[in-house]
Amino acid sequence: MRLEDFLERLSADGLAPGSGSASAIMVAFAARLVAMVANCSRASWEEAPGVVAQAIAISDRAAALARMDAAVWEEALAALRDAEGAIAGDPRSDFKLQQKLDAAAAAPLGIASLGADAVALASLAADHGERTYQADAAAAAALAAGAARAAAHLVRVNLGVRPSDPRLARALASEQAAGELAARLFGAEA
């Protein structure tokens, strides 16, 4: 899908893509920015090619999660609507709904994790890449940290995720790690 088409669909009144897909795309953008910084630093940074490869892998996974999130979110909403019309306490309906909600939580959980990885890679690029591109690495970290935070929030508000759910703990850990690393980068720049 072209970027313009994605933005058009994002603002349309349909269900998907939504904030999960937007967060995933943000991680992909951030990772590609890191790849750019590393590519521009090949002359002075021996690990740059390896960082490029990782950044592209993260970007590809984020793009796949953007598509997955849109699909599972629509299915979860449909299951919610079905559940409203079903007999209260119907175990089959409850099971189906829980399955859909689990799938809907898996995508943002993965996005939060990828966001944290993108921030870690951006941090490495900021430390070792060409100084000229340090601001781009910091910008990438900020984008990815924001996406991780947004994705963790989507896990938190998922109806199938309880406060004691280990998935929520993992999402929040990703959010925290990404936020702290990004803050360090901006602190170093100030």
Added chain:
Amino acid sequence: MSSHSAVTDAELVQRCRAGDQDAWNELVERYSRYVYAIAVRGFRLSDEDAEDVFQDVFTRVYTRLDTLRDDSAFRPWIAQLTRRRCLDAISGGDRELPTEDVVVEEGSADMGEIEEAYAVREALAGLTDTCQDILDRFFAQDQSYRTIASELDIPSGTIASRIARCLGKLRDELEGRNPASGGSRE
């Protein structure tokens, strides 16, 4: 992740000729995915046809191993046998097609990818176990830095850099610049 032992193809072939069953098992293990990949990805054979090709190729390897002139050229030889057998399967007859017809397939994108994947697999075997493990976890299992750090008991902040260094060594292996793969214990 399965990886090659340090034994070369030529050594395995020589041991197979001497009747070493372990060597034969290792040779089959080493090349089973390769043969299957050529059949399925290179020639788009069905699973059933690919299985027939697989059985036939290794039968031929077993019975014709004495005809291999250069033991170090086992890989191109089994590739050739596989391609010819795949073409037989496509043609739907028992007739073996001439070798010249095979060349057409060698330049295809899928065949190139298979060869590249195999080359990477071979190069990976030249890396330390830690490097193989960390690359497999990140690129094949899609594990996060956090998970890798936790499972390998390595500081999370060093994972990306370690992966980058391992990729550098993999590149050296692929380019043949560092065949000994000595030095760092990464």
